[in-house]
Amino acid sequence: MKAISKLSREPGLVVTDVPAPVCGPADVLIKVKHAGLCGTDMHIADWDAWARGRIHPPLVLGHEFAGEIVEVGDHVTAFKTGELVNAEGHIICDHCRQCRMGDGHICRNTSIIGVDRDGAFTDLIAMPATNVMPLNGIPTSVGAIMDPLGNAFHTVLSTEISGNSVLVIGCGPIGCWAVGIAKAAGAKQVIASDVQGRRLKLAKAMGADVALNPMEVDLNESIKDLTEGEGMDVVCEMSGHPTAINQAFKAARFGGKVQLLGLPSGEVPINLSNDVIFKGLTLYGVIGRRMYETWHKMQSFLSSGLLDPTPVITHTFKLDQIDEALEAIRSGEAGKVILEIES
Amino acid sequence: MKAISKLSREPGLVVTDVPAPVCGPADVLIKVKHAGLCGTDMHIADWDAWARGRIHPPLVLGHEFAGEIVEVGDHVTAFKTGELVNAEGHIICDHCRQCRMGDGHICRNTSIIGVDRDGAFTDLIAMPATNVMPLNGIPTSVGAIMDPLGNAFHTVLSTEISGNSVLVIGCGPIGCWAVGIAKAAGAKQVIASDVQGRRLKLAKAMGADVALNPMEVDLNESIKDLTEGEGMDVVCEMSGHPTAINQAFKAARFGGKVQLLGLPSGEVPINLSNDVIFKGLTLYGVIGRRMYETWHKMQSFLSSGLLDPTPVITHTFKLDQIDEALEAIRSGEAGKVILEIES
């Protein structure tokens, strides 16, 4: 079967032929219908420092996907063939302290599909049944983006939103979804911030009440004006930019919450005394999706129509158009880019 | 000044003349513009067992109100005359364990206006400044109902709502507001239950997805059908009816939350083993409003337009129409009844 692979320790991705995976007794075999392209895939394509330290070619890429079950392992009773499903791509150990305490999303023995083992940019993937979630009527094009959408849900819903004001800094796909989730969860005011007008437009389409470009306005002055000097109840930092991270702390009200999802490179200088301790802030490092509270919650929002994440999906490509897909992301013109996979 | 009073230990209310209150150094004096009539006022009018045990005539009634500050005590700096405000009617001791631990709403030394001391069904009322909240643009007709609306907020928002299913049993004014709050806070599905069609219509107007009359359908079978056998994440019991209370426990899903606000008379037989313990339920007794988290949250919802509570206000009377006002409530035709007070 065709697959988007990393074959050697150098930049670039290729479409190759790989053998079909075997369905173990505790697995289901899934025919991939849609898959999502993500920043991680870009890092692997570009063979940057992170990729060089983590990736061991040959590797089939892809950790965001949805499809149809075509085979069910001998010991699996929860699924049957024909069901449309997606899956959490973090395969965890179930036995470490984090797993045992309900924090499997930070299991230290995690193996990620498309990163540590072969992934979903291909026809078939075998997944442990416990990682698989039924789509319950959600289309596979949406099912394929529920991994990054889950990051947005984890970020927003791990703090109190109803009646609160929310600032989202960084309006890539995850940031734009965070805007929509905050609105659906009853935020009284959602402010979006990004340096690109196109992204701010998408944030507005997802429901942002106000969209601010910190290259054009003084972000913290604007926020003071918009909140009667109070600051934001919740700040979701999705950009990873050092300046933005410090803006996040300054924008939060006394006693506010700052959710940190964006990943800065290197050290970030922070004025902890004035910006965090004197203000009594709570900071939370967001990684992955809570397994499986986030997935369940996400299904509730999607199935009930509380959230429509599709405006953020701007491009769909075929598997062998991977170069065009990467180019769309690099151009800065794309929101979320997905692949439609036909065998 | 004119006031609706209880003058003697027997049924009935009268409009009398009472002296204007004095504004103490820590008080503000408020000219009442609107006031809300409530079940408690009915109990006092009817002179039932509860009233006979609690009320000491002569007493000016009224604990729900909003108006304009006309005098500010010498030690009060937070307010000035001309401001539109309302107030929490529970005057608490600030020193007991509950007050010190942030649970002032269950202060055991509480004195309630219109119950334990003169109330707001008159021209002027003096309130401790710490009990007073600025209306910040909310009209006094809405400000006057923020006491019972606060009960609804306390009930709904003291559990997790976003993406969850919510059942409201009992669709009087507080129940109908609970429906609207749950929708505004991102509930995925809100079911309302009441034995009166008129109330169910109001619940639908406040956003209920489904309205069920347990006299016409089997409530628990309907809920099973509507939730794929799962049951409700959250049940708000606002009726106080023993049958409804037991339905509440049965309607909740395993691990669900039951918020108990409705007050049954006497003992209620409950199958604790099957309906509470085996199901791992959490029950919470809701009394009053959290001081002042609930008030602040309520202002956020009202000021931002997340909630419009006005469809529930069906009747407005003048102060000397108290008999017509009581009759409107007794008839079962009314939602929330308020008084417009002109000096």
Add this chain to the structure above:
Amino acid sequence: MKAISKLSREPGLVVTDVPAPVCGPADVLIKVKHAGLCGTDMHIADWDAWARGRIHPPLVLGHEFAGEIVEVGDHVTAFKTGELVNAEGHIICDHCRQCRMGDGHICRNTSIIGVDRDGAFTDLIAMPATNVMPLNGIPTSVGAIMDPLGNAFHTVLSTEISGNSVLVIGCGPIGCWAVGIAKAAGAKQVIASDVQGRRLKLAKAMGADVALNPMEVDLNESIKDLTEGEGMDVVCEMSGHPTAINQAFKAARFGGKVQLLGLPSGEVPINLSNDVIFKGLTLYGVIGRRMYETWHKMQSFLSSGLLDPTPVITHTFKLDQIDEALEAIRSGEAGKVILEIES
């Protein structure tokens, strides 16, 4: 191998020969060293109404145990032979809403060893590896009681204990452990209540500051005296007796927590208005152990020496002394009774 079994639908237990279980690919096979006898086993022996509705003979009893791994399934990497372990006896589905939301202890598809499938009162038992916990130096005689001990941990630690006052009503083994856990977790005052002096003595041995017999003193008056009229922060109701349950509500302070573990038969009349709603109580139905937060927490307490549960273990019998063991429990003389199992 020898096993304590229920062979027919009538009172009594017998020691029979049963075939050794097979170790599936996701299982470990455990040689049982110690096992705990529990009220559930008594119900099955006595063939009461509950047992008649739930149990399908033939069945090997026993759901509390610890032992040594003697075989490891092909797909299991977390364990190796020779390890001393115990196991959660609730085998859950991993896919229902409760399981997915981290509430596996109330999975509606639970199968319990010794109840719904063959149990541990025998030489060998095969358990899914995900149910198995390493003992990390805890002896098997203690490992064998970590199922009911876990009920006590779940009851006590699902509310705030440090610096709080705690009342434990019902001082069977689980109640006595609850006393010890509350003390270890920094309760400022632990009061134990039971109608049997022997049990109160055990509660004192586990650290109760005060032991009260409600047959001899007025429980609620005593509690008022002991708490300056305030009432208890936390009440753990472990008896299931209707009178005790109502005492629990009355003993709790305004805003207190009542943890309900004891299982009453039939309906219990409760004065919800006065005893729960006006007081702003929170009630929590405790069933099983949180999987696996409770187990992990329990290991921390046991491994670090914070808790010594052994004073509650009063009797140890061999497998073929099952009649003597049941008799010890029935006599009311026993605390926790365990079996030592030798092949």
Add this chain to the structure above:
Amino acid sequence: MKAISKLSREPGLVVTDVPAPVCGPADVLIKVKHAGLCGTDMHIADWDAWARGRIHPPLVLGHEFAGEIVEVGDHVTAFKTGELVNAEGHIICDHCRQCRMGDGHICRNTSIIGVDRDGAFTDLIAMPATNVMPLNGIPTSVGAIMDPLGNAFHTVLSTEISGNSVLVIGCGPIGCWAVGIAKAAGAKQVIASDVQGRRLKLAKAMGADVALNPMEVDLNESIKDLTEGEGMDVVCEMSGHPTAINQAFKAARFGGKVQLLGLPSGEVPINLSNDVIFKGLTLYGVIGRRMYETWHKMQSFLSSGLLDPTPVITHTFKLDQIDEALEAIRSGEAGKVILEIES
């Protein structure tokens, strides 16, 4: 009356005569018996940059004290003369968002005694009655240190301690008390870290299981050894040292909590991606004491004997020995230094 004062904008403190304060209608007048000296007093004495920006001489210093009520304001009913009390030194506005939401400790309109208005290093101080707490048998020498002790309680008890491992970095008085509180609240393991042997000795006296000097050992390696590679559940950073802050993040386990109380000067470079976000940490900026949850909890621990804070009090001076008292702190030989005040 005699008072320790700052009279001019330059280094140094003097003992002067000041007029006795007047007891307002909502105040109580307290005869000071004991008072605590604190780092803040040192900053004011030394007239450092912070002091120059905040302090407006003339000012009576002192924000930690306990004493006897000698006069009660006309509107105060909760206290009577002769009662021994202490008081929260943060006088808050009661009306801002933080105050209304139960976060008065971060009220933006706070006025602190001994900093923004005259303080307690003198014979008499008038305090608003709502700031005053009865000592209930706690001696005034201990009552006088409940302000900084409250910082330690706020730090430790705003996260889960029972059964958890706790690292305290920085063993000044507040750090040493944090050690004792963690032990009393059922921590399974408390590790203390400081660069001074004398302080580590005090931490051991307060119950630390292990005391580490990061000048002598590799702190993070030691912690790995002590926690089987897992890291600490809770880290309390009380030093404010940039290196220690980064050690705090590294020492925390995946999913751990870091409580930040120590105040670094200037910006601290932090590796947010690796040390906070990938690890899923929660950080909390600790300032002041929760009003009045922390005070209530503290009284429970002290009154019940769960905590004895007195080993940390190493020196007691008279009011006119202020120079000797400051010298004791500067020498690094002192734990907590208090003043005994006689009129």
